Amino acid sequence: MAASEHIVGRGIGNKLILFTVVLVAVIWMLPIAWAVILSFKSNAELMISTGSAFHPPYTIKNYADIFQTSGVFRWLWNSTVVSVGVTAGILILSSLAGYGFARAEFKGRDVIFVLVLLGLAVPEQAVIIARHQMFSDLKMHNTYPAIILPGLSSAFGVFLMTQYFKAIPKDIDEAAMLDNASRFKIFWKVLLPLTIPAQATLGIFSFLGAWNDYLWPLISATKPEMFTITVGIASTQTNFAQSEGLGFLMAQAVFAGLPVFIVYLFFQKYIVRAVAGAAIS
Amino acid sequence: MTDVTLSSGKATARPRRPSGASIGPRWTNALFVAPYLVFYLVLLVYPLFKGIWMSMLQSDMFDDTSKFSGLANYTRLFNDKVFIGTVWNTTLFVLMTVPVFVVIGLLLALALNRSDRTAATLRAIFFGTSVMSVTIVTIIWQMMYMPDNGAINGVMRFLGLQPIPFITSSSLALVAIAICTIWWIIGLPMMLFLAALQQIPGELYEAAALDNASRSRSFWSITLPSIKRTLLVVIIFEIVAQFQLFGQAWLLTRGGPNNASRPIVLFIYEQGFRAWNLGYAAAASEVLFVIMAIAALVQFFVSRKRVEG
Numbered sequence: 036m037a038a039s040e041h042i043v044g045r046g047i048g049n050k051l052i053l054f055t056v057v058l059v060a061v062i063w064m065l066p067i068a069w070a071v072i073l074s075f076k077s078n079a080e081l082m083i084s085t086g087s088a089f090h091p092p093y094t095i096k097n098y099a100d101i102f103q104t105s106g107v108f109r110w111l112w113n114s115t116v117v118s119v120g121v122t123a124g125i126l127i128l129s130s131l132a133g134y135g136f137a138r139a140e141f142k143g144r145d146v147i148f149v150l151v152l153l154g155l156a157v158p159e160q161a162v163i164i165a166r167h168q169m170f171s172d173l174k175m176h177n178t179y180p181a182i183i184l185p186g187l188s189s190a191f192g193v194f195l196m197t198q199y200f201k202a203i204p205k206d207i208d209e210a211a212m213l214d215n216a217s218r219f220k221i222f223w224k225v226l227l228p229l230t231i232p233a234q235a236t237l238g239i240f241s242f243l244g245a246w247n248d249y250l251w252p253l254i255s256a257t258k259p260e261m262f263t264i265t266v267g268i269a270s271t272q273t274n275f276a277q278s279e280g281l282g283f284l285m286a287q288a289v290f291a292g293l294p295v296f297i298v299y300l301f302f303q304k305y306i307v308r309a310v311a312g313a314a315i316s
Numbered sequence: 317m318t319d320v321t322l323s324s325g326k327a328t329a330r331p332r333r334p335s336g337a338s339i340g341p342r343w344t345n346a347l348f349v350a351p352y353l354v355f356y357l358v359l360l361v362y363p364l365f366k367g368i369w370m371s372m373l374q375s376d377m378f379d380d381t382s383k384f385s386g387l388a389n390y391t392r393l394f395n396d397k398v399f400i401g402t403v404w405n406t407t408l409f410v411l412m413t414v415p416v417f418v419v420i421g422l423l424l425a426l427a428l429n430r431s432d433r434t435a436a437t438l439r440a441i442f443f444g445t446s447v448m449s450v451t452i453v454t455i456i457w458q459m460m461y462m463p464d465n466g467a468i469n470g471v472m473r474f475l476g477l478q479p480i481p482f483i484t485s486s487s488l489a490l491v492a493i494a495i496c497t498i499w500w501i502i503g504l505p506m507m508l509f510l511a512a513l514q515q516i517p518g519e520l521y522e523a524a525a526l527d528n529a530s531r532s533r534s535f536w537s538i539t540l541p542s543i544k545r546t547l548l549v550v551i552i553f554e555i556v557a558q559f560q561l562f563g564q565a566w567l568l569t570r571g572g573p574n575n576a577s578r579p580i581v582l583f584i585y586e587q588g589f590r591a592w593n594l595g596y597a598a599a600a601s602e603v604l605f606v607i608m609a610i611a612a613l614v615q616f617f618v619s620r621k622r623v624e625g
Contacts (some may be wrong), residue, residue, distance in 0.1 A: 048531070053434070056427045060441045063499065067445075069467050070456045085465045128352040135348030140341040147349065154360050156612075158560060160581050161605035164588050164598040165363035165370055188359035193352055218345065247449035249563045250581070254589045269451040269567055272458070281465075288455040292448055299447045303440055306447070310507040 074098070074285035081281040097286030106259055107287060110267035111294065113179075113256075114246055117263055120183040121245035122238050125192045129237060130230065133196025134222045138208065148197070154190040159250065167254055177261045182252050186245055192237050199233040200226065236309035239302060246295060264291050371599035375592075382595065389599035399600060401575050402583040403607070405490060409561055409579060410611075412494040414554045420498070421505030421550065426539070428506070429513045439510070443503030450500075450563030457496040457568065458483075486576030489569045493577055497564055505550045512546035513539070552612050559608045580604045 073085060075093040101107050135141075136148045166185055167176075175181040203226060211221045252263045262270060268291050272284055299306065371389055375382040393399050424442055428435045445453070460467045461482040469479035482492040516539065524534040540547075562581035565571055571578030571586075580600065588597030 052427050056424070056438055057434075060438050063441060063445070066456045066460050066467070066499070070459055073459060081465075085459070085462075085467070086470060128355060132349045132352035135345065139345035139348050141343055141346040142341055144341075144346070144349075147353070151353075151356060154356060156609065157360060157364055158556070158605060158608060160560060160584060160601050162360060162363035162367055162601075164584070164594055164601055165366035166359065167589070168366070168370070168594065169363060184355070185359050188355045190356065190360075218348075222348070243447055247447075249450050250585070254585070265449040265451045268449075268455070269563075272451070272455055272567065284455065285459070288452050292452045295447050295449070296444075299444060307439065307443065307507065310443075310504070310511070 070285050071289055073282060074289045076282045078280050078282045085281070097282045098290065100283055101286060101290055106262070106267055107264070107290060109260060110262050110264040111291070113182075113261060113267075114264040116179055117182050117252070118242050118245040120179065121186040122241040124183065124187040125189070125241045126234055126238055128187060129192030129196040130227060130234070131222075132193045133198075133200045133230075134226060136193070136197040137200030138222075138226075139218055151190050151193055154188075155194065159185075163250065163254070166251075170255060176255050177258045181255045182261075182263070183245075185251055186241075186248070192241065195237055196230065196233060199230055203229055235305060239306055239309050243295070243298075267291075367598050368602060370595055371602050373595040373598075375595050385595070389596050390603075392596065393599055393603060398575055398578070399580075399583055402578050402580045403603075405575075405577060406559055406561060406579045406581075409490055409494060410555055410558045412491065413497055413558050414551060416494075416498050417502065417505045417554045418547070418550060420502055422509050422547075424502070424506045425509035425513055426535075429510055439506070442506055445499060446501045446503040448500070451567065453496060453500045454564055454567035457492075457499075461492055461568070483569050484573060486573050489573060489577035493561070493564050493568055496568065497558070497561070500564075505554065508546055508550050508553075509543065512543040516542045548616070552615050555611050555615060556608055559604065559611065580607075 069088075072088045073081065074097055075095065076085075076088050077092075077094050077096060080087045132151075136144065136151075170176050170181045207229075208221050208225055211225045216224070246263075247265055248263070249265050249269070252266045253269075256262055256266060259267070259270070268287055271287060372384060372386055373382040374385040374388060428439050428442075458466075463469065463479065463481060463484055466482075468482070472479050480488065482488050520538045520542070521534060524538055529537075560581055561579040562585065565577050565579050565582050566585070569577045571582050581604065584597050584600045584604065587593045587600060
């Protein structure tokens with residue numbers, strides 16, 4: 036950090052750069068600000084012109100309507116169940132497998148690890164038709180397991196955790212082995228607590244990924260009461276331009292965005308560190 | 317990091333105790349990876365091969381049967397103007413977005429690679445949009461792009477200029493999707509570049525400062541060579557990610573007007589889950605898979621050559 040400050044510490048040029056970046060940042064926020072303002076205008080006024088957003092009257096009726104009529108709460112609940120399920124599943128499976136690949140030897144382990152890494156190269160779209168067919172055959176669509184389970188096959192977490200376990204000095208578990216502890220006990224009591232930073236990284240990624248996932252929930256959950264918030268909000272926006280419910284649509288979008296926004300505000304430092312950490316590994 | 321115990325071979329005597337863990341291979345150790353492997357095999361490997369198989373079937377919706385048809389779906393695909401169009405659109409989209417992600421991402425990272433509060437706030441703003449879902453992002457951008465009532469055309473009219481038909485013109489629809497995508501996820505390349513910039517040892521810049529090297533010189537001779545690996549990672553990651561364009565196109569333009577902004581994944585979605593041509597959709601998804609693998613491989617080898625040579 037100190038070094039780059041050296042470079043950047045150069046008078047006028049820096050002020051100009053900072054000014055430009057601040058200007059771009061303001062432009063970056065305008066679309067969000069616009070959506071928020073629109074959400075406080077009545078549908079009728081917006082029908083005539085969105086220009087009315089610049090002057091009063093403003094109203095909170097759109098938000099009040101969410102509590103009355105919309106499926107938003109059900110969808111938020113579904114998203115919570117799905118995201119927590121995916122996150123918990125990925126953390127458990129990846130931690131076990133990461134420890135296994137990094138520390139617990141068995142025949143053929145290294146070959147299997149390479150095969151798992153190849154799985155990173157398979158995009159969701161290459162398997163989505165067959166996956167959909169499998170869940171259809173089992174008549175499982177429109178259930179939580181159908182939305183959650185495919186996410187657990189991702190190799191990313193296994194890769195991340197394996198790298199992390201490998202980076203822990205071996206002396207730590209070898210000492211425990213001499214104490215006659217079982218493999219699982221060493222994993223659970225000695226090594227797992229050391230991986231908490233990696234668990235946080237992977238947990239945040241998995242949660243946001245599941246919360247924002249669109250394609251799989253879109254094709255698996257076809258009943259409105261099983262929509263996640265991402266699919267649900269999308270289902271209400273089809274006729275946006277002609278819609279008489281523009282203000283209401285905006286209020287729904289803002290409301291649906293709030294949970295993630297709050298998570299981001301609270302965990303911002305952590306999320307940033309998580310991205311940076313994953314980048315270096 | 318190779319396992320020392322593994323390379324020492326089976327001949328070595330290992331301590332074995334009835335209850336404790338033994339060093340060295342043991343089949344019970346496989347139990348750690350087994351739970352994940354079940355998911356991996358059932359939900360990734362099996363559908364991958366099932367998908368290839370399905371791509372060679374001609375399905376009949378009416379009596380729910382299907383028969384083997386070899387490569388018929390593939391021949392049909394390559395003669396399908398709509399599909400070829402989606403391959404072209406997607407490639408164009410990748411060419412429009414990836415260079416911007418790299419250049420703007422790097423510029424932002426360079427400008428914000430400081431430890432003060434202002435920089436931290438600005439980083440949070442640029443990264444903040446990436447945590448939103450595609451649904452919210454497209455709703456926000458519809459409000460920007462709407463032909464009559466949208467914010468951008470409101471400004472254009474206010475300035476006395478011609479309104480821009482973003483999502484209703486076939487030459488601009490893809491550009492509109494690209495702009496919205498860049499706005500959405502510019503934060504990720506920025507963060508990856510920031511992480512790389514912070515790994516550069518400070519002494520390098522101090523030496524350059526002593527030599528009175530200009531800002532651009534120290535960028536080309538110190539910064540850029542030091543982050544080569546990250547540059548490659550970002551490029552490959554973005555190519556693979558942008559080839560999977562779906563949500564923005566589906567929600568902003570529905571692929572229109574006149575197929576001008578229909579990407580491959582949208583074609584797969586429509587064929588598979590709207591028209592229920594499962595075999596045809598599966599074939600398209602295999603083509604996408606191959607294109608993505610080739611794009612990543614080419615990029616990988618080209619850059620490796622350049623890095624080495």
